[in-house]
Amino acid sequence: MAKVLMKGNEAMALAAIKGGCDAFFGYPITPQNEIPEYLSTHMADHGRVFVQAESEVAAINMVYGASGAGARVLTSSSSPGIALKQEGISYMAGSELPCVIISVMRGGPGLGGIQPSQGDYNQITRGGGNGDYHVLAFAPETLLETVDIVKQAFDLADYYRNPVMIAVDGLIGQMMEPVDLDKKPPRKKLKPKDWAAEGLSGVRGHRNTIVSLHLDPYELEKHNLRLKKKYDEMVKKEQRYEMIRMDDAEIAIVAYGSVARIARSAVLTLREKGIKVGIIRPLSIWPFPEKAFVETPDSVHTLLVAEMSLGQMLQDVKIVNNGQRTIKFYGRAGGVVPEAEEIVKEVQKIVRGRQS
Amino acid sequence: MKTQTIYQKSSGLTARALTYCPGCTHGVIHKLVAEVLVEKGLLETAVGIASVGCSVMSYEFFNCDMQQAAHGRAPAVATGIKRVRPDATVFTYQGDGDLASIGMAEIVHAAHRSENVTVIFVNNAIYGMTGGQMAPTTLIGQKTTTSPRGREQAQTGLPLRMSEMLATVPGATYLERVSVHDPKHIRKAKKAIEKAFDVQTKKQGFSMIEFVSTCPVNWGLTPQDSLEWAVENLISYYPLGVFKDATAGEDHEN
Ligand SMILES: Cc1ncc(C[n+]2csc(CCOP(=O)(O)OP(=O)(O)O)c2C)c(N)n1
Numbered sequence: 114m115a116k117v118l119m120k121g122n123e124a125m126a127l128a129a130i131k132g133g134c135d136a137f138f139g140y141p142i143t144p145q146n147e148i149p150e151y152l153s154t155h156m157a158d159h160g161r162v163f164v165q166a167e168s169e170v171a172a173i174n175m176v177y178g179a180s181g182a183g184a185r186v187l188t189s190s191s192s193p194g195i196a197l198k199q200e201g202i203s204y205m206a207g208s209e210l211p212c213v214i215i216s217v218m219r220g221g222p223g224l225g226g227i228q229p230s231q232g233d234y235n236q237i238t239r240g241g242g243n244g245d246y247h248v249l250a251f252a253p254e255t256l257l258e259t260v261d262i263v264k265q266a267f268d269l270a271d272y273y274r275n276p277v278m279i280a281v282d283g284l285i286g287q288m289m290e291p292v293d294l295d296k297k298p299p300r301k302k303l304k305p306k307d308w309a310a311e312g313l314s315g316v317r318g319h320r321n322t323i324v325s326l327h328l329d330p331y332e333l334e335k336h337n338l339r340l341k342k343k344y345d346e347m348v349k350k351e352q353r354y355e356m357i358r359m360d361d362a363e364i365a366i367v368a369y370g371s372v373a374r375i376a377r378s379a380v381l382t383l384r385e386k387g388i389k390v391g392i393i394r395p396l397s398i399w400p401f402p403e404k405a406f407v408e409t410p411d412s413v414h415t416l417l418v419a420e421m422s423l424g425q426m427l428q429d430v431k432i433v434n435n436g437q438r439t440i441k442f443y444g445r446a447g448g449v450v451p452e453a454e455e456i457v458k459e460v461q462k463i464v465r466g467r468q469s
Numbered sequence: 470m471k472t473q474t475i476y477q478k479s480s481g482l483t484a485r486a487l488t489y490c491p492g493c494t495h496g497v498i499h500k501l502v503a504e505v506l507v508e509k510g511l512l513e514t515a516v517g518i519a520s521v522g523c524s525v526m527s528y529e530f531f532n533c534d535m536q537q538a539a540h541g542r543a544p545a546v547a548t549g550i551k552r553v554r555p556d557a558t559v560f561t562y563q564g565d566g567d568l569a570s571i572g573m574a575e576i577v578h579a580a581h582r583s584e585n586v587t588v589i590f591v592n593n594a595i596y597g598m599t600g601g602q603m604a605p606t607t608l609i610g611q612k613t614t615t616s617p618r619g620r621e622q623a624q625t626g627l628p629l630r631m632s633e634m635l636a637t638v639p640g641a642t643y644l645e646r647v648s649v650h651d652p653k654h655i656r657k658a659k660k661a662i663e664k665a666f667d668v669q670t671k672k673q674g675f676s677m678i679e680f681v682s683t684c685p686v687n688w689g690l691t692p693q694d695s696l697e698w699a700v701e702n703l704i705s706y707y708p709l710g711v712f713k714d715a716t717a718g719e720d721h722e723n
């Protein structure tokens with residue numbers, strides 16, 4: 114099929130249907146409302162389940178139940194709503210239940226605002242739920258990439274038996290862009306869900322239980338270590354990133370999502386001025402793509418981290434950089450989207466600083 | 470001499486020994502639910518949801534597929550399961566702290582949407598598992614670890630009557646409060662559970678059976694005195710009976 118023009122949130126919703134999503138549970142919040150609105154009719158048309166829950170707390174627990182019964186399940190929300198889902202996400206990680214969560218980030222803290230933001234990087238990559246757990250998290254840059262990753266996310270969730278988050282800012286949710294919904298992303302080889310507690314103990318010949326409780330500390334530690342093995346596998350296999358004009362770069366802008374798009378135009382302007390600048394663009398934000406920094410050429414002396422937050426991914430960059438290169442930061446917050454010109458100026462400042 | 474089995478543990482329960490305190494009526498309620506699931510041929514298709522409370526381990530006891538839910542969220546988990554597996558028999562097993570306090574929104578909205586699930590609600594007027602704190606269902610004057618002088622209305626309001634409250638929710642289909650303090654009431658309670666699962670089998674919507682239950686340990690009474698205390702105090706505030714039966718007309722037509 115040729116590419117079609119769609120609004121971000123609707124494209125993600127349709128991608129979920131194409132990715133084999135059996136059920137959606139959610140609660141209204143701006144700027145992601147087009148996802149449940151679209152699914153409210155289209156899920157039924159595909160013979161699938163749509164429920165508008167009484168809260169995000171209920172929604173994520175419906176996701177838990179449906180996923181525990183073996184279904185492919187989606188929920189979506191925005192910042193304050195994702196905050197409410199954290200309890201359920203921790204339970205799902207603990208019970209090893211797959212699900213896909215779309216987070217369309219807006220400004221915070223508190224009720225904050227409804228304009229695009231990347232202020233939930235920590236919420237998503239660190240998690241607000243209790244215990245030693247991680248969720249796989251991707252922060253795509255274009256709608257084309259978003260649609261692909263939404264489809265893959267269901268396979269990844271099933272493969273790891275773990276929640277997968279798609280983190281986009283409100284810009285991607287609201288923009289119109291061409292998407293190709295029939296493109297087949299790479300598939301994972303999946304085992305049957307013989308662990309599901311779906312009311313088939315009679316057919317199966319034994320009962321299944323979905324549980325995150327382990328009262329014996331040695332048992333729980335064993336469980337924690339088993340989970341860690343999965344997280345280690347994710348760190349090994351799921352680091353995703355793009356190196357943009359990095360071959361001869363001396364300065365690398367580190368940016369993801371919409372900020373990476375803006376950085377691309379900044380790079381064009383700067384290259385015209387003869388400044389050797391590239392972009393390290395994380396697509397996976399957990400696991401954070403350490404490998405990209407290993408691959409970064411020696412010619413790069415400075416990393417400019419640019420975010421729509423006051424410095425959250427910055428902490429991960431500092432960790433992987435380990436004091437090697439100079440790190441500068443440029444952030445806008447509250448729903449203010451930086452202009453390419455602002456990034457150009459920041460890079461020029463770095464260049465001037467080195468000349469003086 | 471030939472031996473004959475005249476009574477045995479229900480096959481609806483696993484071989485695991487129950488972890489409840491001696492004399493606690495959680496055990497009888499487990500037995501009744503298990504027996505009904507077996508007798509109605511529903512055990513093989515059942516998914517139970519264990520809640521957070523003394524019954525948290527019930528996923529080890531009911532001999533069917535089980536999911537363990539976060540505190541208060543069992544009705545939401547049940548919703549998720551039933552919506553994707555409509556042929557499964559879905560029930561939650563919840564205490565009064567779980568259902569009437571932290572899980573208030575989830576229980577009301579499961580009833581509101583008339584989710585076709587069955588709720589087993591065990592009301593012992595106290596938080597058992599955490600050591601006997603006050604619940605929304607604790608009686609006025611009842612001593613708990615967070616109302617050591619007895620529950621006072623001025624500070625804490627009046628005890629919540631969940632069956633009566635849910636009876637005002639248009640979507641609720643069948644609501645009955647029962648007790649298990651003597652054989653006669655135990656038989657009646659079993660009938661109520663049967664009715665609730667019938668409602669689900671006939672896809673008639675939300676059903677809940679509330680049990681007046683005991684907590685001898687945290688009430689500071691012997692098992693026998695607990696039963697008497699429940700009859701004298703709890704049942705007079707929480708009267709037994711059917712609070713809603715929206716199937717009355719429907720059953721006739723079917
Ligand atoms: C979110 C959360 N808050 C608090 C607790 C602690 N907690 C465990 S059981 C319980 C009370 C359960 O009481 P009830 O539902 O009345 O059941 P019972 O133990 O009396 O059978 C509480 C508050 C918890 N596990 N999770």
Ligand code: SF4
Binds near residue numbers: 683
């Ligand atoms: S603490 Fe109370 S409710 Fe819990 S098992 Fe013991 S007697 Fe029963």
